Amino acid sequence: MWEITVEAIRLIARGDAEVLEIAALSLRVTAASVLASCAIGMPLGAAVGAFAFPGRRAATAALSALMGLPPVVVGLAVYLLLSASGPLHWLDILYSPAAMVLAQTLLVTPLVAALTREVVAGRAAEYRDLFASLRAGPLLRLRALLLDARGALATVALAGFGRAIAEVGAVIVVGGNIAHHTRVMTTAIALETSKGELELALALGLILLGISLGVNAAVMLLRGPSGALAA
Amino acid sequence: MSGAPPPLIEARGLTVEAPGETPRRRLLDGVDLAVPAGGRLVVMGPNGAGKTVLLRALHGLVPHGGTLLWRGRPAPPGPRRGQALVFQRPVLLRRSVLANLRFALAAAGAPRRVRTPRAEAALGEAGLLHLAHRPAAVLSGGEAQRVALVRALLAAPDLLLLDEPTASLDPEATRAVEALLARAAAAGTALVLVTQDPGQARRLGGEGAILRRGRIAARGPVAALPVGGAWGPLDDGGPAGLGAAP
Numbered sequence: 001m002w003e004i005t006v007e008a009i010r011l012i013a014r015g016d017a018e019v020l021e022i023a024a025l026s027l028r029v030t031a032a033s034v035l036a037s038c039a040i041g042m043p044l045g046a047a048v049g050a051f052a053f054p055g056r057r058a059a060t061a062a063l064s065a066l067m068g069l070p071p072v073v074v075g076l077a078v079y080l081l082l083s084a085s086g087p088l089h090w091l092d093i094l095y096s097p098a099a100m101v102l103a104q105t106l107l108v109t110p111l112v113a114a115l116t117r118e119v120v121a122g123r124a125a126e127y128r129d130l131f132a133s134l135r136a137g138p139l140l141r142l143r144a145l146l147l148d149a150r151g152a153l154a155t156v157a158l159a160g161f162g163r164a165i166a167e168v169g170a171v172i173v174v175g176g177n178i179a180h181h182t183r184v185m186t187t188a189i190a191l192e193t194s195k196g197e198l199e200l201a202l203a204l205g206l207i208l209l210g211i212s213l214g215v216n217a218a219v220m221l222l223r224g225p226s227g228a229l230a231a
Numbered sequence: 232m233s234g235a236p237p238p239l240i241e242a243r244g245l246t247v248e249a250p251g252e253t254p255r256r257r258l259l260d261g262v263d264l265a266v267p268a269g270g271r272l273v274v275m276g277p278n279g280a281g282k283t284v285l286l287r288a289l290h291g292l293v294p295h296g297g298t299l300l301w302r303g304r305p306a307p308p309g310p311r312r313g314q315a316l317v318f319q320r321p322v323l324l325r326r327s328v329l330a331n332l333r334f335a336l337a338a339a340g341a342p343r344r345v346r347t348p349r350a351e352a353a354l355g356e357a358g359l360l361h362l363a364h365r366p367a368a369v370l371s372g373g374e375a376q377r378v379a380l381v382r383a384l385l386a387a388p389d390l391l392l393l394d395e396p397t398a399s400l401d402p403e404a405t406r407a408v409e410a411l412l413a414r415a416a417a418a419g420t421a422l423v424l425v426t427q428d429p430g431q432a433r434r435l436g437g438e439g440a441i442l443r444r445g446r447i448a449a450r451g452p453v454a455a456l457p458v459g460g461a462w463g464p465l466d467d468g469g470p471a472g473l474g475a476a477p
């Protein structure tokens with residue numbers, strides 16, 4: 001146990017090429033999918049939170065329900081879409097990082113949208129009469145609501161990041177854990193552990209842990225000493 | 232055709248019902264009023280009389296019954312172009328004062344490059360330039376009220392609806408707000424002002440109305456209205472409201 005830990009730390013400290021490659025791909029795939037999820041999910045969630053429209057309650061419920069999608073099922077769905085007989089086979093991205101980004105985006109977007117809706121809904125009610133009085137159009141309203149909630153939305157993005165980077169089920173199905181191509185931290189940990197390569201698994205696990213703690217700390221700093229959301 | 236222009240805003244038998252209540256309860260019950268372009272109307276009355284509801288109905292924030300004419304035509308639904316409302320409780324976006332004013336200009340369709348200079352000029356005129364970069368969330372109640380007024384004046388409305396705009400202001404700030412209102416009035420903006428301050432009503436002058444239980448109980452030139460002291464004398468002759476017949 002002790003030797004494994006020392007060896008894992010040594011792997012990280014000397015910048016082992018394989019460890020770095022896997023960690024870098026994890027970060028790239030996760031960052032891309034969180035960006036896409038925020039770009040889609042934040043305006044979507046804000047719109048559901050801000051505007052009265054028929055079916056709003058159903059939309060709210062749907063977002064919450066989709067938040068709990070089982071990753072493996074999402075992976076399977078994306079697999080079926082991208083596989084040779086699937087409607088998106090012409091994209092030719094199965095077992096590539098792009099497929100992993102697609103799967104993680106599907107997984108994280110409902111989470112981002114549902115959390116954004118919660119963040120925005122209260123303030124939208126507070127601002128409703130003002131927006132109406134100023135005759136602000138829907139796009140201006142959405143932008144204002146998102147901008148005013150930016151502190152809380154940083155936390156939302158973080159939650160999305162946390163879900164995406166720690167996720168195994170979807171990326172292993174559509175990525176396949178191919179060395180030097182689609183092998184990310186979670187899939188490598190799962191694989192290397194089962195192969196008994198505990199040093200590499202632990203090294204990657206420590207990095208994963210460090211990233212999670214680091215991102216959390218960054219958001220705390222972003223919020224300022226009082227813990228209040230940025231004004 | 233009569234030569235006289237129609238009032239800027241005119242209500243005939245204006246009613247507002249409490250939303251979603253059965254039996255129906257009228258918050259406004261047959262209000263008649265008219266304000267000419269550039270005119271002013273001071274509305275007073277006890278708490279809960281319906282003053283805020285009246286302003287919201289005139290502005291188009293709540294559905295109403297009866298007739299409401301804006302510039303001589305049936306008022307279109309929703310807040311009308313050319314009107315601005317200063318809320319009793321100021322609502323400011325969670326950003327700097329300047330950004331709040333820029334937002335109002337953006338909503339009014341002002342081109343991006345003129346927003347900052349116009350916002351700064353408006354703050355300067357109101358003597359509030361030192362607040363420009365303050366987050367709106369940290370403003371005092373009185374400061375927020377004045378910023379909200381500056382924001383309402385930005386679009387140079389033809390009709391400015393004011394809901395107790397000096398309720399939380401110190402005497403000096405009250406004078407400053409009244410000076411702003413006088414300037415807007417001199418520039419041709421019509422005012423409908425709700426106030427609890429008889430002195431302010433007299434200083435502003437013009438037409439006055441006293442609202443009670445959703446109806447206009449008295450109207451006339453402010454100087455002639457029984458606006459001093461308690462509302463009692465209006466209460467079916469009872470003394471100072473206490474023990475008066477309902």
Ligand SMILES: Nc1ncnc2c1ncn2[C@@H]1O[C@H](COP(=O)(O)OP(=O)(O)OP(=O)(O)O)[C@@H](O)[C@H]1O
Binds near residue numbers: 277279
């Ligand atoms: N949305 C609503 N639903 C039910 N009742 C309402 C609603 N809005 C206002 N009321 C009621 O209508 C009455 C008039 O309210 P309004 O806010 O206009 O009073 P006000 O004259 O402005 O009083 P104040 O001097 O305290 O500001 C009050 O009794 C209030 O409770």
Ligand SMILES: [Mg+2]
Binds near residue numbers: 282283284319
């Ligand atoms: Mg009121």
